[in-house]
Amino acid sequence: MASRRPPNRKALIRAAAADLFLQQGYHNVSVTDVADALGITASALYHHYRNKQDLLLHTVLDSLDTVDALISDADGLEAALSSLASLVTGPRGVLAVWEREARNLEDEQRAAIRQHEIDVVAHLVPLLREERPELAEPEAQLIARAVLGALGSRVRHRIALPRRRHEQLMLHIATAAAHVPVRTAVEPPSRPPGAVAGSLGSPGLRIPRREQLLTEAIRLFDERGFQSVTMADIGEAGGIVASGVYRHFPRKTDLLVAAVNRGGERIRTSVETALANASDPSEALELLLRAHISVSLEQTHLMGILSNERDQLPDKERTALRRLQADYLDVWVQALGSVLPDREPAELKIIIHAVHGMIYFTIRVGRIDPWPDLSQRLMDLGMAVLTRTE
Incomplete structure (x- = not known):
């Protein structure tokens, strides 16, 4: 008797791909490798995703959607931060594939991911402003990016703490960033307007x-x-x-x-x-x-x-x-x-x-x-x- 296709096969494929991309690097993983990890054929995988890059795109989007859903479903800022702290102290693959492997997408796909990132940040803004009505929209956006960046740092290390303690610490960190005092003074630009970060050289001088x-x-x-x-x-x-x-x-x-x-x-x-x-x-x-x-x-x-x-x-x-x-x-x-x-x-x-x-x-x-x-x-x-x- 032929085995029945699991109803969540696409999600299982994305999860297996995320694990392999993180363990071996995107370029070192083939579609066949992902299929073998699930015990299916490559042709069965192609039924769901056109190619490896399409699989990467949807794996990254999956990570972003997971974060976005926790923010959108939260009843207030504290609940959102608590849910996100719980997420980031779980399996690292949930966010790490977004952080590390999205660069391997095509220009148009990367642009779509970047827009999705901006949308996720924007969805945290109303929760911040509800908690802190003194924040202007741009200030809340800056703080929202900071909060998500602090939480997302979990993907960049393997430092171990007991799960509950780690979760409490990440919530403590996110809460500190979310409640940073508002700054009103404006200092001189940290770099010239329009300068590209990481650029070298001065106007009129020829760079070797x-x-x-x-x-x-x-x-x-x-x-x-x-x-x-x-x-x-x-x-x-x-x-x-x-x-x-x-x-x-x-x-x-x-x-x-x-x-x-x-x-x-x-x-x-x-x-x-x-x-x-x-x-x-x-x-x-x-x-x-x-x-x-x-x-x-x-x-x-x-x-x-x-x-x-x-x-x-x-x-x-x-x-x-x-x-x-x-x-x-x-x-x-x-x-x-x-x-x-x-x-x-x-x-x-x-x-x-x-x-x-x-x-x-x-x-x-x-x-x-x-x-x-x-x-x-x-x-x-x-x-x-x-x-x-x-």
Whole structure:
């Protein structure tokens, strides 16, 4: 007797695909791999999805829809934050495939995902304004992005806490971000209006060809993912043919290594400067946060590569980047531990990851041009999360 097709087969296919994409990377997974994981044939999978990219698109949309439904169905801000905290402390695959693998979609599909992200943020805004009627619409949107970014940081680490305690901590973090005091003062722009994050060079100065190619590669690797970008793509972005790129970088991996080395130096410099100018751990924490925000605003694409492309590096460089990131986190833990002495190291690390994720997501999702004082607003959000004790 032929087995009956389960009524939720499409959902099972998406769940299996999400697990494989996260374990092996999108480019290392085939449709047959997903089918084998479910014990079905590839032709049966194609009955539901046209190709692997169509499957990825719907897997990412599934993650976004899950978040959107929790917000839309919530009876108030507290209920929404509680539901989201429960979600993010569950299986990591629910959100991680959205965060990490959406870059592998086509331009039009990525645009659709980005619009969906903006819509999810917009659905949290009314709950914020109902709780905090003093918030103007743009302020509520900024805070909504921060809240979702802080919660979404869970996909970027594997730090373990008991489930209930972890959920309470994530709710604590989200609540701190949601209730950040409103800022009224406007400071000078953190970067020139219209400047592209991560861009280099000054008007009227010719950038060396090697530098231009590296800059374009950093942007493309961040926007599309390392494996989706070709040397021809980099050459085209830099205004030369692919063979011209090889004269400066013999392999595509050399471009990634050069980018990561640049990011590592930028981070080391920011830490050294912060610690040199701090008179105590509390001030060190504030200066570390300010430096992290500055680098994130000025080198957005570079920070994206450091977050998402570590597994594409050769072994030696991957080990060096892991060590750098561990050392960077340790400096933060020492500073934050002086402010929150009752928190365990694992909790401190989760809070720090939440602040970094909040900054990353807030900058990258939606339009930030209307905020000339974005750097200071991010400082307010970051300090609110880092120093909230109750």
